[in-house]
Amino acid sequence: MDIGIGLFGLGTVGSGVxxxxxxxxxxxxxxxxxxxxxxxxxxxxxxxxRHGFTQxxxxxxxxSDILENDDIxxxxxxxxxxxxxxDIIKRAxxxxxxxxxxxxxxxxxxxQELVAIAEAxxxxxxxxxxxxxxxxxxxxxxxxxxxxxxxxxAGIINGTSNFILTQMAINNLxxxxxxxxxQDKGFAESDPTNDVExxxxxFKLIILSNFAFGIQPVLGDLTINGIANLTDxxxxxxxxxxxxxxxxxxxxxxxxxxxxxxxxxxxxxxPFTHPLATVNNENNAVLVNGESVGEVMLYGPxxxxxxxxxxxxxxxxxxATDLALNTPGRPFNSFNQDLNLAKPSQRVARRFIVVxxxxxxxxxxSVTGMFAAAKISFTDLKQTPAANGTARLVALTHPASDAQxxxxxxxxxxxxxxxxxxxxxxxx
Numbered sequence: 245m246d247i248g249i250g251l252f253g254l255g256t257v258g259s260g261v262x263x264x265x266x267x268x269x270x271x272x273x274x275x276x277x278x279x280x281x282x283x284x285x286x287x288x289x290x291x292x293x294r295h296g297f298t299q300x301x302x303x304x305x306x307x308s309d310i311l312e313n314d315d316i317x318x319x320x321x322x323x324x325x326x327x328x329x330x331d332i333i334k335r336a337x338x339x340x341x342x343x344x345x346x347x348x349x350x351x352x353x354x355x356q357e358l359v360a361i362a363e364a365x366x367x368x369x370x371x372x373x374x375x376x377x378x379x380x381x382x383x384x385x386x387x388x389x390x391x392x393x394x395x396x397x398a399g400i401i402n403g404t405s406n407f408i409l410t411q412m413a414i415n416n417l418x419x420x421x422x423x424x425x426x427q428d429k430g431f432a433e434s435d436p437t438n439d440v441e442x443x444x445x446x447f448k449l450i451i452l453s454n455f456a457f458g459i460q461p462v463l464g465d466l467t468i469n470g471i472a473n474l475t476d477x478x479x480x481x482x483x484x485x486x487x488x489x490x491x492x493x494x495x496x497x498x499x500x501x502x503x504x505x506x507x508x509x510x511x512x513x514x515p516f517t518h519p520l521a522t523v524n525n526e527n528n529a530v531l532v533n534g535e536s537v538g539e540v541m542l543y544g545p546x547x548x549x550x551x552x553x554x555x556x557x558x559x560x561x562x563x564a565t566d567l568a569l570n571t572p573g574r575p576f577n578s579f580n581q582d583l584n585l586a587k588p589s590q591r592v593a594r595r596f597i598v599v600x601x602x603x604x605x606x607x608x609x610s611v612t613g614m615f616a617a618a619k620i621s622f623t624d625l626k627q628t629p630a631a632n633g634t635a636r637l638v639a640l641t642h643p644a645s646d647a648q649x650x651x652x653x654x655x656x657x658x659x660x661x662x663x664x665x666x667x668x669x670x671x672x
Contacts, residue, residue, distance in 0.1 A: 247564055248283040250310030250341075252332055253323035254294055254303065257346055257373070258285070260553025261320060261560075262297040272557075276564040280318075284310050288323075311335050318563055320556060321345040322373075330354055337361045337369065342572060344559040346373035346552060352447040356460055359575050366573035368566055370559035375448045376401055376528045378551025379544045380558060385455040385532070386577050392534035396496035397456040398671070401448045403526035403546040404432045404439035405471050405491040409511075410524040413479050413488060419472070431526050431547075441470035442491065442509040449493035453507055456495060456532070458579035461507055465585055469510040478666050481638045482596060485624060487513035488521040492671060496533075497583070498590045506586035512671040513596050519543075520671070588646035594623070594670040595641040595649065602661035603635040611637060611662060618651040620644045640670070 249265075251258055262282055265272070273279050285303045294303075302309070310316055311332070319336040321329050321343065329347050336343050338361065345351065351358070351371050362369035372382050376399070385397070400406050404426055411422035423440070426432035438444045446468050450461050471491050482489050492512045498504050514521045519541050523529040528546025533539050545551040566572040601607040608627065615622070624640040649667065656664045 245278045245568065247278050247280050247318060247567065248313075248316040249280060249560070250313060250316040250319045251282055251285040252307070252310065252319065252321045252329070254285050254287050255322070255324070256549045257322040257552045257556065258320070259294060259296050260549040261322065261556050264550070264553055264557050266297055272561060276561050277568050278564040280560055280564060283316050284313060286310055307332055307335075311339055311341070316341065317567070318342045318344060318560060320560070321347060322556065323347075326350055326353070333358060333369075334361060337365055337367055340365050340367055342368040342563045342567075343370075344373075344556055344563065345369075345371050346556060347371070348374040348444070348447045348451065352450040352463070355451065355454070363573055363575055368563045368572045368574075368576075370562060370576050371451075372559050373552050373555035375451050376530055376542075377403075377544070377546040377548060378554050379528055379530060379542045379546065380555065381452070381530045381542055382455050382576070383558070383562075384542065385452070386579075389456075389532065389534055389537075392536045394456045394532060394534050395502065396494070396533040397452050397530065398492055398494040398496070399530035400490055400520060400523050400528050401452075401493050401530065401546065402439055402442075402445040402491060403528060404436065405442075405445070406523065406528070406546075407431050407526045408440070409471060409474075409479070409489055409491065412474075412476055413483065414524070416476065418476055419474065440472050442468045445491060445493045445509045449495055449507060449509055452493070452530070453495040453505070455577045455579070457497070457505060457583060458581040459505060459583050460580075465507055467508040467510065471511055473666075474511055475666070477636075478598065478668075481598070481626065482513050482668075484626070485513075485596075485640060486516050487596070487670065488516060489668070490514050490520060490523070490671075492520070494671070498586045498592070503584065504586040504590050505583040506591050508591075511668050513668055514671045518671070588650060591646040592643050594643055594672065595620075595639075596666075596668045596670055597639045597641065597652075597664070598666040599637045599639070599656070600630055600634050600663045600665045601637065603629070603633050604661070607635070607661065608637060610659070614652060614655045614659070615639070615641075617655070618644075618648045620648050620652065636665070
């Protein structure tokens with residue numbers, strides 16, 4: 245069976261898709277029983293030079309050349325836009341064309357609507373490449389954990405921020421120096437906001453939460469903190485206590501009966517002995533905790549031409565298999581349930597807290613008194629001189645809730661000569 249593909253976008257990922265299809269055509273045909281062929285591509289810039297594959301198909305800038313082409317059964321969207329991609333995918337599904345996309349922002353924002361349209365039209369909508377590049381995490385969650393109850397999904401799901409943190413920790417670069425290096429190497433955009441402020445990871449965590457827990461979170465349900473305010477001193481102090489600093493997306497069931505869900509993107513302290521602490525540079529890793537299987541980690545490149553393109557090809561071959569078996573139109577993920585969002589009192593973790601105080605008699609006693617009033621106790625304390633007549637107190641705490649931390653924030657905000665400089669959760 246011949247299957248025609250219409251490709252929206254011929255940038256890094258799109259070019260990789262064509263390259264893999266052309267180089268591995270015989271193997272793909274043997275595995276799927278179908279010949280997958282790019283029939284047409286639509287791009288924004290027709291004059292941009294393109295390399296790495298044989299151009300044996302027309303390239304235009306008119307979406308109708310794909311959407312109204314009866315020889316095309318599958319639409320691949322790798323443009324990276326939001327509104328335009330939403331319109332194209334919606335039109336493709338309503339034209340009864342199967343869709344494969346790598347667009348995490350779109351799936352996180354409009355995924356449920358598009359899934360319903362696909363199901364109504366009896367076509368497939370797959371998006372494995374939208375999360376963690378070449379790591380097959382979504383299909384693993386959808387198929388390999390169906391009999392298990394997942395208690396937590398967590399991981400390093402933004403390669404840019406992980407590269408920056410690695411350079412700060414290993415090569416002692418400042419945040420600004422590490423960011424510039426990431427930009428020079430092409431890991432970070434000229435405007436890195438989405439990556440360093442945690443929004444890219446947040447979109448991916450929304451999708452992961454849907455597959456792991458069957459919930460439909462929106463961006464406002466998440467606590468999101470990036471790495472832009474993280475200092476090299478924070479990293480050095482964390483290292484001295486035996487921790488690496490990683491930007492993690494963490495979704496987990498909490499509460500006495502695990503009846504609520506906590507969803508957060510933020511820098512965390514990860515013990516050097518934990519596998520996530522060894523994930524460096526632009527690599528990603530996703531940790532899944534199941535009540536039966538225990539802890540499983542999937543590791544690999546989180547971005548890039550060939551890893552992401554490989555995930556797109558995985559989806560394409562799954563569409564081809566569905567067509568061969570006459571079973572298209574099943575939702576990629578059909579797991580749905582209701583879970584309440586966690587209250588501040590249910591979000592409990594050990595903490596790494598940095599307080600800067602005027603270096604005067606009794607100042608440290610005042611700080612420890614504030615924590616005692618909030619019923620927060622310490623496991624480790626370190627005091628060092630800071631600039632301009634201040635002292636830096638670094639504390640590791642016993643488990644404490646966000647509600648207790650809110651008390652501390654308010655108390656310190658109203659105190660003279662005391663500043664809450666940093667606070668991070670400790671991952672365990």
